[in-house]
Amino acid sequence: MTELLLKYFRTKQQKVQSEKLFESQCPYCSMQCKMTLVEQSIVSRKKYLTLGKENPTSEGRLCIKGMNAHQHAFSRERLKHPMLKVNGEFVRVSWEEALNHIKENFTRIQREDGRNALAVYGSASITNEEAYLLGKFARVAVKTKYVDYNGRLCMSAAASAATQTFGMDRGFTNRLSEIPFTRCIILAGTNIAECQPTIIPYFEKAKVNGVYLIAIDPRETATTKMADLHLKLKPGTDAALANGLLKVIIEENYVDKTFIKERVNGFEKVKSYVLSLSLEEIEEITGVPREKIRKAAIMFGKEASGMIFTARGVEQQTDGVMAVRNFLNILVSTGKIGKPNSGYAAITGQGNGQGAREHGQKADQLPGYRSIENEEHRAYIASVWGINKDELPRKGVSAYEMMGKIHEGEITGLFLMCSNPIVSNPNAHFVKEALKKLKFFVVVDLFISETARLADLILPSSSYLEDEGTMTNLEGRVTLREASYPCPDEVKHDWQIICEIARVLGKRDHFSFSSAEDIFNELRMASRGGIADYYGITYERIRNEGGILWPCPDTNHKGTDVLFENSFAHENGKAAMVVVPNLPVIHKEMVNDEFPLYLTTGRVMSHYLTGVQTRKSAALAARNVEAFMEIHPVTAKKYRISDQSLVKIESRRGSIIVRSKWSETIRNDTVFVPFHWADSQNVNLLVSDKLDPDCKMPGFKVSAVRISPIVDFPVN
Numbered sequence: 001m002t003e004l005l006l007k008y009f010r011t012k013q014q015k016v017q018s019e020k021l022f023e024s025q026c027p028y029c030s031m032q033c034k035m036t037l038v039e040q041s042i043v044s045r046k047k048y049l050t051l052g053k054e055n056p057t058s059e060g061r062l063c064i065k066g067m068n069a070h071q072h073a074f075s076r077e078r079l080k081h082p083m084l085k086v087n088g089e090f091v092r093v094s095w096e097e098a099l100n101h102i103k104e105n106f107t108r109i110q111r112e113d114g115r116n117a118l119a120v121y122g123s124a125s126i127t128n129e130e131a132y133l134l135g136k137f138a139r140v141a142v143k144t145k146y147v148d149y150n151g152r153l154c155m156s157a158a159a160s161a162a163t164q165t166f167g168m169d170r171g172f173t174n175r176l177s178e179i180p181f182t183r184c185i186i187l188a189g190t191n192i193a194e195c196q197p198t199i200i201p202y203f204e205k206a207k208v209n210g211v212y213l214i215a216i217d218p219r220e221t222a223t224t225k226m227a228d229l230h231l232k233l234k235p236g237t238d239a240a241l242a243n244g245l246l247k248v249i250i251e252e253n254y255v256d257k258t259f260i261k262e263r264v265n266g267f268e269k270v271k272s273y274v275l276s277l278s279l280e281e282i283e284e285i286t287g288v289p290r291e292k293i294r295k296a297a298i299m300f301g302k303e304a305s306g307m308i309f310t311a312r313g314v315e316q317q318t319d320g321v322m323a324v325r326n327f328l329n330i331l332v333s334t335g336k337i338g339k340p341n342s343g344y345a346a347i348t349g350q351g352n353g354q355g356a357r358e359h360g361q362k363a364d365q366l367p368g369y370r371s372i373e374n375e376e377h378r379a380y381i382a383s384v385w386g387i388n389k390d391e392l393p394r395k396g397v398s399a400y401e402m403m404g405k406i407h408e409g410e411i412t413g414l415f416l417m418c419s420n421p422i423v424s425n426p427n428a429h430f431v432k433e434a435l436k437k438l439k440f441f442v443v444v445d446l447f448i449s450e451t452a453r454l455a456d457l458i459l460p461s462s463s464y465l466e467d468e469g470t471m472t473n474l475e476g477r478v479t480l481r482e483a484s485y486p487c488p489d490e491v492k493h494d495w496q497i498i499c500e501i502a503r504v505l506g507k508r509d510h511f512s513f514s515s516a517e518d519i520f521n522e523l524r525m526a527s528r529g530g531i532a533d534y535y536g537i538t539y540e541r542i543r544n545e546g547g548i549l550w551p552c553p554d555t556n557h558k559g560t561d562v563l564f565e566n567s568f569a570h571e572n573g574k575a576a577m578v579v580v581p582n583l584p585v586i587h588k589e590m591v592n593d594e595f596p597l598y599l600t601t602g603r604v605m606s607h608y609l610t611g612v613q614t615r616k617s618a619a620l621a622a623r624n625v626e627a628f629m630e631i632h633p634v635t636a637k638k639y640r641i642s643d644q645s646l647v648k649i650e651s652r653r654g655s656i657i658v659r660s661k662w663s664e665t666i667r668n669d670t671v672f673v674p675f676h677w678a679d680s681q682n683v684n685l686l687v688s689d690k691l692d693p694d695c696k697m698p699g700f701k702v703s704a705v706r707i708s709p710i711v712d713f714p715v716n
């Protein structure tokens with residue numbers, strides 16, 4: 001296929017003067033599809049084509065986003081020089097000026113407002129080396145406790161739930177290659193067909209093998225259409241639905257008694273709680289007919305093997321941790337984990353969503369998934385970093401909570417790398433106001449994003465084509481993104497930028513790295529002995545072996561494909577079940593007469609996150625040029641909203657205007673808006689600031705809203 005495409009590409013262009021090939025991995029989702037960029041020089045023009053490359057995860061496939069990724073990398077809007085805001089306008093400055101400016105302002109802020117007045121905000125779209133270095137930068141160079149990253153808004157609920165139930169968090173507990181051979185799969189709040197499209201052939205094979213697929217989603221999507229059974233629940237009620245499934249499984253005797261006895265704690269309490277519930281009550285809470293709950297439970301319970309997948313539909317909730325834990329309750333009580341063709345998968349989102357959550361960008365974390373509040377862990381990392389353990393700051397607060405700290409005046413300076421929080425954070429107006437209050441705000445990005453517009457200084461960073469480093473994909477496989485395209489003009493890699501700032505802050509010795517591999521070798525040491533142990537992984541091994549799944553404690557260790565085969569990661573070796581009470585979504589926003597509809601948010605295939613990259617790609621932007629509100633025609637008519645017309649959506653926080661899109665397949669009480677657009681189409685202007693009490697995940701998936709047509713006319 002690849003050869004054919006290349007041949008076509010070449011014959012279309014007769015006057016090709018030269019052709020170069022560059023390796024990389026897709027800058028978007030957690031599949032981390034490997035790719036080759038073909039660059040042809042034709043007279044004075046360059047022409048590009050991106051082709052998939054064989055690898056164990058995506059097996060050579062690419063989706064439309066990957067195929068067109070180079071369009072944003074070569075966009076004329078790419079930042080190529082540091083830009084300083086002078087009298088409200090960005091002007092080009094040299095790196096030296098930029099670094100001096102940072103030194104002056106960082107020093108001033110810490111002198112005036114204290115060490116912790118400077119905060120660092122990171123990302124899971126950067127490499128492991130950069131994520132690791134950013135955490136070290138915050139603690140060693142800036143010496144602040146305030147560091148967190150956008151993964152908080154992404155998979156933090158699943159990560160906390162897996163840590164609590166299993167004792168550790170790696171997205172997939174078993175292998176993608178087992179999907180075709182399991183017997184039943186629950187897909188809860190995941191739209192893999194649009195969000196990880198190259199995973200789909202694994203599920204197609206599963207369908208051919210007769211695997212029973214159950215999807216849980218308030219909407220019909222390309223993913224739910226693959227399923228044999230679709231539970232179209234009310235947004236935010238997954239925890240209760242899982243209680244219903246568990247009740248039937250226990251009543252019908254599908255639990256694995258031996259597994260529970262040997263490997264699980266807490267089953268009896270959960271059992272007595274779920275048996276006290278009625279399916280009628282659960283039907284009432286979730287809106288899912290009880291026969292369907294029964295059917296799903298029996299299909300999953302009766303099979304010898306099964307897998308449960310969760311993604312943001314279940315997790316981006318103010319009870320996200322407990323909702324995931326309840327799905328894990330189902331998995332462990334049926335013994336469908338730690339054995340062939342069975343397991344849990346939290347489908348990680350960003351390209352390095354897995355690796356970037358392991359090595360210390362999180363407020364309470366040190367590399368190797370260590371805890372910043374654990375004395376032994378502090379001592380070990382301090383020794384790797386060559387500092388005294390007492391110099392290490394303590395834990396800070398989560399990403400969104402940092403915005404509150406800015407409003408309170410506790411944080412007055414921010415260094416932000418690879419994120420666009422005024423579009424991606426909840427309660428977007430509050431976030432924008434916070435960022436405007438900063439005394440000094442530095443953004444590192446490829447473009448002048450909506451957030452970067454508010455910065456005092458923007459530093460231009462390299463893209464996936466230019467920046468080499470490791471990325472840990474959704475399987476937990478550490479892969480090496482070989483990137484060698486030359487950086488345009490004065491663009492630098494994120495890791496170089498971190499090192500240079502550390503140097504002007506007087507920490508050259510701690511940041512004297514000359515390559516990504518150099519940093520990786522320190523990361524290996526720092527992660528050694530931790531939960532996410534990368535010590536045995538080297539660039540050379542990744543090149544030879546096509547990626548290695550962590551933990552990998554020494555260079556002779558082959559990596560760990562399947563977790564929990566003999567025991568869980570808690571000290572007693574057992575999985576911990578927990579009672580998840582059937583609270584009628586009280587801590588979520590309830591609909592009422594004033595705000596009668598549920599709003600849920602998510603994604604479309606052609607755009608990525610806040611859209612800064614994909615909106616610059618002509619081929620992708622053309623597929624969805626603007627935001628929309630998916631609504632059932634019956635509901636639309638009730639509110640006099642015709643198809644494809646402008647509609648105002650209001651919540652208690654604010655309002656946006658988007659175009660309506662009638663769909664017969666969404667629930668009548670729910671509307672859906674993707675979050676890839678900014679400004680007046682930014683759906684996060686509507687989302688509340690309530691967070692999960694445990695992992696601090698915002699409730700992106702449930703808001704109460706009202707809607708009205710912009711132009712009022714009769715609808716048939």
Ligand SMILES: Nc1nc2c(c(=O)[nH]1)N[C@H]1C(S)=C(S)[C@@H](COP(=O)(O)OP(=O)(O)OC[C@H]3O[C@@H](n4cnc5c(=O)[nH]c(N)nc54)[C@H](O)[C@@H]3O)O[C@H]1N2
Pocket residue numbers: 029030154155188189190191192194195196216217218219221233234235236237238311312313314348349350600601602603604605606607608609672701
């Ligand atoms: N095309 C594309 N792909 C992406 C991304 C992208 O922006 N665009 N982003 C990447 C990232 S960072 C992430 S985190 C992943 C996200 O991947 P997903 O989590 O699969 O994506 P979402 O669309 O946010 O949500 C998934 C589904 O949850 C449903 N849902 C909404 N509310 C509820 C609920 O209360 N319960 C349940 N059970 N379901 C609900 C939505 O209808 C939606 O179909 O995708 C990655 N891949």
Ligand SMILES: Nc1nc2c(c(=O)[nH]1)N[C@H]1C(S)=C(S)[C@@H](COP(=O)(O)OP(=O)(O)OC[C@H]3O[C@@H](n4cnc5c(=O)[nH]c(N)nc54)[C@H](O)[C@@H]3O)O[C@H]1N2
Pocket residue numbers: 123125126150151153154155312316349350417418419420421423424425444445446447449461462463464494601602603608609610611612613675683684687700
């Ligand atoms: N309503 C609602 N809100 C959501 C979600 C939802 O489902 N609904 N999902 C949440 C989720 S799962 C996520 S992951 C967040 C993500 O939200 P953000 O963290 O805002 O992610 P991006 O939109 O990818 O922003 C990344 C920025 O970094 C830039 N960039 C890209 N690559 C690089 C690089 O290599 N280096 C540097 N320095 N910059 C780079 C891009 O140009 C872009 O401006 O949004 C969350 N917000």
Ligand code: SF4
Pocket residue numbers: 026027028029030031032033058061062063064065066067195196197198199
């Ligand atoms: S967006 Fe995801 S599935 Fe599509 S090519 Fe990129 S990594 Fe692969």
Ligand SMILES: [Mo]
Pocket residue numbers: 153154155349350
């Ligand atoms: Mo995400």
